[in-house]
Structures are given as structure tokens and as C-alpha cells.
Amino acid sequence: MTKTRLTAAERSEEVLQAAVVAFGANGYAGTKTDEIARLAGVSQPYVIRLFGTKQQLFLATTNRVCDQIESAFRRAADREATLASLGESYNELMPERELLVVLLHGFAASSDPAIGETVRERFGRIHKTVGELTGATPEEVTRFMATGMLLTVMAAMQVTGKNPIACEWATELLSSLGNPDED
Amino acid sequence: MTKTRLTAAERSEEVLQAAVVAFGANGYAGTKTDEIARLAGVSQPYVIRLFGTKQQLFLATTNRVCDQIESAFRRAADREATLASLGESYNELMPERELLVVLLHGFAASSDPAIGETVRERFGRIHKTVGELTGATPEEVTRFMATGMLLTVMAAMQVTGKNPIACEWATELLSSLGNPDED
DNA sequence: CCTTGTTGTTATCGACTGATAACTAGCGTC
DNA sequence: GACGCTAGTTATCAGTCGATAACAACAAGG
Numbered sequence: 519m520t521k522t523r524l525t526a527a528e529r530s531e532e533v534l535q536a537a538v539v540a541f542g543a544n545g546y547a548g549t550k551t552d553e554i555a556r557l558a559g560v561s562q563p564y565v566i567r568l569f570g571t572k573q574q575l576f577l578a579t580t581n582r583v584c585d586q587i588e589s590a591f592r593r594a595a596d597r598e599a600t601l602a603s604l605g606e607s608y609n610e611l612m613p614e615r616e617l618l619v620v621l622l623h624g625f626a627a628s629s630d631p632a633i634g635e636t637v638r639e640r641f642g643r644i645h646k647t648v649g650e651l652t653g654a655t656p657e658e659v660t661r662f663m664a665t666g667m668l669l670t671v672m673a674a675m676q677v678t679g680k681n682p683i684a685c686e687w688a689t690e691l692l693s694s695l696g697n698p699d700e701d
Numbered sequence: 702m703t704k705t706r707l708t709a710a711e712r713s714e715e716v717l718q719a720a721v722v723a724f725g726a727n728g729y730a731g732t733k734t735d736e737i738a739r740l741a742g743v744s745q746p747y748v749i750r751l752f753g754t755k756q757q758l759f760l761a762t763t764n765r766v767c768d769q770i771e772s773a774f775r776r777a778a779d780r781e782a783t784l785a786s787l788g789e790s791y792n793e794l795m796p797e798r799e800l801l802v803v804l805l806h807g808f809a810a811s812s813d814p815a816i817g818e819t820v821r822e823r824f825g826r827i828h829k830t831v832g833e834l835t836g837a838t839p840e841e842v843t844r845f846m847a848t849g850m851l852l853t854v855m856a857a858m859q860v861t862g863k864n865p866i867a868c869e870w871a872t873e874l875l876s877s878l879g880n881p882d883e884d
Numbered sequence: 885c886c887t888t889g890t891t892g893t894t895a896t897c898g899a900c901t902g903a904t905a906a907c908t909a910g911c912g913t914c
Numbered sequence: 915g916a917c918g919c920t921a922g923t924t925a926t927c928a929g930t931c932g933a934t935a936a937c938a939a940c941a942a943g944g
Contacts, residue, residue, distance in 0.1 A: 523910060523921060543812050548730035550901060561923055566903060625857045626728050626809040634866075638858050642870035656877035661844070663874070664851035668843070671850050674808045675821050683817075687825035691846070694839035706891060706940065733931060744893055749933060 530568050533558040537579040542616025546576050546627040576627070577636055583620045584640040587611065588647055595651035601662050604648060608669055615679035618670040665695065713751050716741045720762040725799025729759050729810040759810070760819055766803045767823040770794065771830055778834035784845050787831060791852055798862035801853040848878065 524532070536557035540549045551572050555562040569575035594607035611617050621637075628634035649659045668691075672678045677688035707715070719740035723732045734755050738745040752758035777790035794800050804820075811817035832842045851874075855861045860871035 526921070529921080545728065545730060545809050547728060548810070548812075551903090552901075560921095562901090563903075563905095563924085564922055567922090572902065622805075622854075623809055625854050626806055627731070628858045629726050629731075634859060638860065638866070638868060638871075641854075641858065642868065645870050645874065656873065660851070660874050660877040661847070664844075664847040667850040667854050668847035671805075671808050671824075675811045675824065676817060677821065683821070685821060685825065687828050688821075690839065691828065691843050694843040709891070712891080734933090735931075745931090746894085746933075746935095747892055750892090755932065 526568060529558075529560065529564075533560065533565055533568060533575075534579060534582055537575055538583060538614075538616050538620055541576060541579055541623055542619040545623040546630070546633065551575070573630065573632060576624075577632065579620060580624045580633070580636055580640065583617050584644065586617060587621070588644060591644075591647060591651060599652055601648075601652050601654050601658055604652060605662065605665070608666065612669075612673070612679055615673045615676075618666075619674050622670050622674050669695075709751065712741075712743065712747075716743065716748055716751055716758075717762060717765055720758055721766060721797075721799050721803055724759060724762055724806055725802040728806040729813070729816065734758070756813065756815060759807075760815065762803060763807045763816070763819055763823065766800050767827065769800060770804070771827060774827075774830060774834060782835055784831075784835050784837050784841055787835060788845065788848070791849065795852075795856070795862055798856045798859075801849075802857050805853050805857050852878075 533554065536554050540554045540557055543549070544553075551565050552562040554575070555565045558565065565575070566572070569578060590607045590611055591604050594603045594610075597603060621641075624633060624637040624640075628637055645659065645663055648654075648662060649656070652659070654662070669678065672688060672691070675688075676683050677685045678692070682688070716737065720737050723737045723740055726732070727736075734748050735745040737758070738748045741748065748758065749755070752761060773790045773794055774787050777786045777793075780786060804824075807816060807820040808824075811820055828842065828846055831837075831845060832839070835842070837845070852861065855871060855874070858871075859866050860868045861875070865871070
């Protein structure tokens with residue numbers, strides 16, 4: 519457990535992973551840089567120096583999360599280019615509940631101009647990517663995104679993911695997602 | 702513009718309306734009680750004394766917002782008990798973008814146990830209410846909620862509501878909501 | 885008009901929190 | 915094996931923010 523010295527890039531990567539967890543749990547305004555630092559095992563000022571600003575760290579975290587979501591969709595489309603296939607990749611994403619939830623916190627922090635701009639751009643990109651990957655109709659893509667938002671919100675409410683909070687409506691709702699009348 | 706003296710209940714009501722605006726704009730952690738106070742035209746300590754705690758004020762705000770959403774749905778069902786009718790009431794809710802967005806901020810703040818519990822309870826209630834009011838199948842209700850979440854997220858991103866931020870994907874997405882292949 | 889209860893304010897605390905500055909220490913290299 | 919560069923720390927500030935306490939002003943009743 520001796521202090522392992524890493525390059526700035528490597529350490530930034532670790533901090534970014536910690537940031538996903540921390541921001542996912544408490545959102546942009548609700549997360550202190552000190553908590554991220556503790557999760558990453560470094561000092562709080564160093565976190566700031568690596569990313570310049572809490573805001574920039576959040577933007578980096580958001581972009582990283584969106585990259586991961588998109589690449590998960592790409593991998594799924596690689597196996598089978600259907601909405602159903604991409605939908606299954608949600609389950610692949612779910613275990614790390616934070617991924618989706620960080621995005622939700624980005625939406626919530628949209629009143630900050632820089633965050634709003636980033637988040638709109640990334641959401642639009644995901645929307646476009648899903649359409650291109652599957653060749654589905656706009657209506658189908660929109661419904662897919664809608665379902666995704668519902669799952670994201672439920673993840674934020676902690677009724678999905680590992681050890682979810684018990685909730686009758688949640689289980690009922692999830693089961694009614696399993697059998698859509700078509701697809 | 703002389704100081705109008707109100708009863709505590711009346712003033713609380715005004716503060717609550719200000720809280721909807723403020724929390725809707727910046728979320729739970731991102732909003733300062735002082736800003737709510739300024740919006741309501743009273744001093745910050747008085748806001749605290751009326752509600753005890755910032756958290757309790759947020760809970761009151763959340764509950765009030767959910768009440769308004771539910772009653773909007775009830776009014777819509779009173780006119781016509783279909784999902785399409787309830788869906789139109791979204792447009793009625795939209796002008797005050799904040800209403801939906803406050804709820805989103807509640808989801809985002811679910812890591813706070815008290816907020817999480819409240820928000821889960823209220824979301825489940827809305828879900829149940831929609832089902833009861835329309836008699837739609839669980840799958841239909843779920844899809845309705847999913848669409849609602851998508852609209853809520855878009856409201857948070859400021860691409861809907863009065864003077865929305867221009868966005869190609871947003872207009873495209875909204876138009877594909879207008880013509881679902883059935884209903 | 886004076887007392888009393890309720891509305892509302894000003895003053896202020898104490899904890900927090902992002903950011904800066906200045907210093908320390910490991911690692912390669914000539 | 916000193917030098918220099920980059921990784922990382924400790925110390926600390928300056929501004930914020932929720933909350934408390936003490937006080938002020940207004941209205942109603944006797």
C-alpha cells in the first residue's frame with residue numbers, strides 16, 4: 519500500500535472514475551471536490567489542479583459517461599442492429615447505476631450555461647447515434663429514448679440496480695417494460 | 702408598495718411559489734434559501750422559520766408540485782378519461798416549466814433519505830393515479846410515464862417551454878411525439 | 885392606550901468549501 | 915549524485931450559506 523506514483527493522465531483517469539461515483543450519488547452542486555479526492559485517494563487541491571475547476575471536472579465526467587453509453591450502444595449494434603439489442607445494453611449499463619444517473623444530474627444542472635450546452639449536445643448525439651445504428655423510425659427512436667429516461671429516473675430513485683429499495687410500483691413498472699406489445 | 706402583512710399561512714404559500722421557481726431552476730443543493738427569500742420578498746431567516754429547514758421546504762415544494770400534477774391529470778380525466786387527454790395536460794403544465802423540473806430535481810436528490818422516500822412515494826402515486834384514471838393497460842401507463850420523463854428531462858435542458866433554446870434534435874424529437882403510431 | 889400575540893427584521897455565528905500558494909518528494913538523466 | 919521536472923501535499927484563505935437569537939413593528943382586544 520505504498521504511495522504509487524502515477525502520471526497526471528493516469529491519476530486523472532482515477533479521479534474521473536471517482537467523480538462518476540460521487541457526482542452520480544449527489545449531483546453537481548451536492549458533491550464536494552474533497553469527497554471525490556478521498557474516493558480517488560488523493561488530496562483535494564490536487565483534484566482541482568488536475569481539472570482546473572469543479573465545473574470542468576463535472577464536464578469531463580459528463581463527457582466520459584456519454585462516451586461510455588455510446589460505446590455500449592455501438593457494441594450492442596455490432597452484435598445486432600436493433601432497438602431491442604440496444605435496449606439490452608441498458609442492463610449492461612445498469613450495474614453501474616451511476617453512469618446513467620450522472621447524465622441525469624447533468625440535465626438537472628443545465629441552468630449552468632456550460633453544463634447545459636454540453637448536455638444538450640451529448641443528448642442530441644446519443645439520440646442521433648441510436649437512430650443511425652438501428653435505422654429505426656423517429657417515433658421508435660423517441661420511444662426508446664423515453665424508456666431510457668424512465669429507467670434513468672428510476673435508477674436515481676434507487677429502485678433499480680444492485681440492492682434496490684423495495685417498491686411495488688417499481689417492480690410492476692419494470693415488468694410492464696419487459697413485454698412491450700411489439701418489437 | 703407598502704409592506705403588506707400576511708398571515709403565516711399566506712406568506713408560506715408565497716414562499717412555496719417562490720421555492721418552486723428557485724428549486725426548479727437550480728435544484729435542491731444548488732438553491733440558496735436566500736434566493737427563495739428574495740423571490741418571495743421576505744428575509745432569509747423568515748423563510749427558515751416558516752419551514753424549519755431547507756430540506757423541509759424542499760419536501761413541501763415537492764409535495765405541492767406533485768399535488769398540482771395530479772390535479773391537472775384529474776381535471777383532464779374529468780374531460781376525457783384517456784391517456785391522450787392526460788397527455789395534453791402536459792401542455793397545460795409545460796408553460797410553468799418549473800413544475801415538472803422540480804420533480805426531476807427531487808429524483809436527483811434521492812440520495813437524501815427523506816427526499817428519496819417522498820419522491821418514490823409520490824412518483825408511485827402518480828403512476829397509480831394515471832392507471833386508475835384512464836383504465837389503460839400497465840404497458841400503456843408505463844409508456845405514458847416514460848414519455849413524461851422524456852419531456853421532463855427536455856424541460857430541464859430548456860429545449861421546451863417558453864423561449865426554448867434552439868435545438869434541431871429537440872424539434873425533431875417533439876414532432877415524433879406528436880404522431881405515435883397508435884392511440 | 886396599553887398589552888399581547890404574531891409577523892417580520894437585523895445581526896451574527898459557525899461550519900463548510902472551492903481554490904491558491906508554497907513547499908516536499910520521487911524519478912530519470914547526464 | 916546533483917539537477918530538474920513532474921507528482922503530490924499541507925496550510926490556509928475568502929466567500930458562502932443555513933441556522934439561531936434577539937429585537938422591532940403592527941394589529942386586535944380590553
